[in-house]
Amino acid sequence: MAAAPIPHWPGRMFGSVHVRATPEGAPEKAVFVHGLAGAATNWTDLMDELKDLVTGYAIDLPGAGFSPEPADGDYTIAAHARAVIGLLRETGPAHLFGNSLGGAVAVRVAATRPDLVRSLVLISPALPDLLPRYGPVRVAAAALPLLGEWVAAKLRLIPAEQRIKASFAMVWADVAAVHPIRLRDAVEEQRRRDALAYAGAAMIGSARGIVAEYFRRGEENLWRQAALIEVPTLIVHGRHDRLVRPAMAAKAARTFRQVRLVLLPRAGHVAMMETPRVVAAEARRLIGETRLGNARLAN
Numbered sequence: 001m002a003a004a005p006i007p008h009w010p011g012r013m014f015g016s017v018h019v020r021a022t023p024e025g026a027p028e029k030a031v032f033v034h035g036l037a038g039a040a041t042n043w044t045d046l047m048d049e050l051k052d053l054v055t056g057y058a059i060d061l062p063g064a065g066f067s068p069e070p071a072d073g074d075y076t077i078a079a080h081a082r083a084v085i086g087l088l089r090e091t092g093p094a095h096l097f098g099n100s101l102g103g104a105v106a107v108r109v110a111a112t113r114p115d116l117v118r119s120l121v122l123i124s125p126a127l128p129d130l131l132p133r134y135g136p137v138r139v140a141a142a143a144l145p146l147l148g149e150w151v152a153a154k155l156r157l158i159p160a161e162q163r164i165k166a167s168f169a170m171v172w173a174d175v176a177a178v179h180p181i182r183l184r185d186a187v188e189e190q191r192r193r194d195a196l197a198y199a200g201a202a203m204i205g206s207a208r209g210i211v212a213e214y215f216r217r218g219e220e221n222l223w224r225q226a227a228l229i230e231v232p233t234l235i236v237h238g239r240h241d242r243l244v245r246p247a248m249a250a251k252a253a254r255t256f257r258q259v260r261l262v263l264l265p266r267a268g269h270v271a272m273m274e275t276p277r278v279v280a281a282e283a284r285r286l287i288g289e290t291r292l293g294n295a296r297l298a299n
Contacts, residue, residue: 005179006048007057008041011066014090017083018066022047022056028118028287029091030054033084034202035126035270036206037167039065041187042099046272049280054095059068059087061105063202075205077101077213077222080106088116095287099123099272101210104222111225119290120203120233121283124269125246127222127252128214160190173240173268226255231294233259234286236279238267260286 011020017265021041030050032043040058061080070079086093096117098106103125110117125175164186169175185219193199211223233256237246249261262282267274 002179005181006044008044008185009047009056011040011060014057014059014087016068016070016086017062018060019087020044020047020060021060022051022054026051026053026055028054028291029094030056031084031087031091031094031096031098032056032058033080033098033102033105034058034061034064035124036210037064037203038099038102041065041185041189042270043097045102045276046097046279046283049276050283053284055079057091057094059084059086061206062103063198063205069198069202073201073205075121075202076209077108077254079244080105080206080209081112084109085116088113092116093118094123095119095121095283095290096281097121097123097272098125099270100126101206103127104210107222107226107229108147110231111228114230117231118294119231119286120229121236121286122233122252123236123271123279124238124241126210126213126244126250127226127237127248128216129245129248160194163213164190170242171269172274173238173266174274177274187282223251223255227253227257232286232290233257234262235259236262236264236267236282238271238274239263239265239268241270243269284296 009020011018016041032040032047034040034042040060040061043056043058047058050056062083064071065090092117096106096110103122104127106120106122107125107127110120117199140152164183168178168183172178235249235252237244237249239246246263249263253259253261264271264275
């Protein structure tokens with residue numbers, strides 16, 4: 001069996017959201033945004049790999065992880081982006097990472113507040129796709145009025161361990177690679193969240209938020225916003241992603257202004273959890289190039 005994984009980073013409240021952070025002192029800063037049904041702990045191992053280069057801040061989006069439900073009940077992508085912007089105002093300009101729904105949030109942040117984003121790393125970003133895979137179709141169905149609440153109520157009847165194993169089987173390329181301690185932690189966290197009155201609403205609200213983006217038109221369409229982003233961008237897809245089609249990388253290559261694409265042959269939807277060393281190496285390259293480019297501009 002592999003060595004025991006590191007403990008999750010300690011967290012505290014930054015305004016209205018809970019944030020886990022690595023020790024300060026690294027030359028750069030980075031903010032990490034998780035996906036639907038995820039939390040700041042999704043980034044633990046990648047933050048460890050990068051802790052000498054960046055002081056990492058992983059946010060629990062409103063209603064997720066240890067962040068309380070938002071007072072206005074707003075779980076849209078725009079609302080999540082405002083929460084991330086609030087954190088970036090505290091940290092100062094940083095390298096922004098996003099996975100899945102968090103990737104969509106990161107795109108909106110980078111497009112609307114370029115002054116706060118030094119580079120962008122998107123891991124299987126949930127950008128609008130007219131040919132979604134089975135997983136997103138399930139999310140869309142759960143987001144429907146009344147049906148979403150019915151699905152959430154039925155899911156709560158299934159033991160937490162069974163739900164977590166099914167979730168990991170969907171997002172990991174090889175569920176057998178999940179360390180038993182990480183599995184145990186996820187099950188305990190699911191049981192904790194099951195006791196929260198707002199947990200179901202937070203999940204459904206965020207699902208409805210991302211589905212709404214798939215049908216948004218006009219200047220706030222996420223692909224249009226992606227075309228506005230000028231900072232260096234890295235997009236990572238796993239070949240075995242069951243939720244986001246790796247083929248969307250081709251559209252990203254045509255849309256983002258400064259982009260490098262990486263397809264990982266042995267990863268699924270959460271490459272930063274499955275292959276943190278590989279993702280860290282690619283992120284280091286991007287951050288190094290960004291720092292070099294900024295130094296040249298300063299001279």
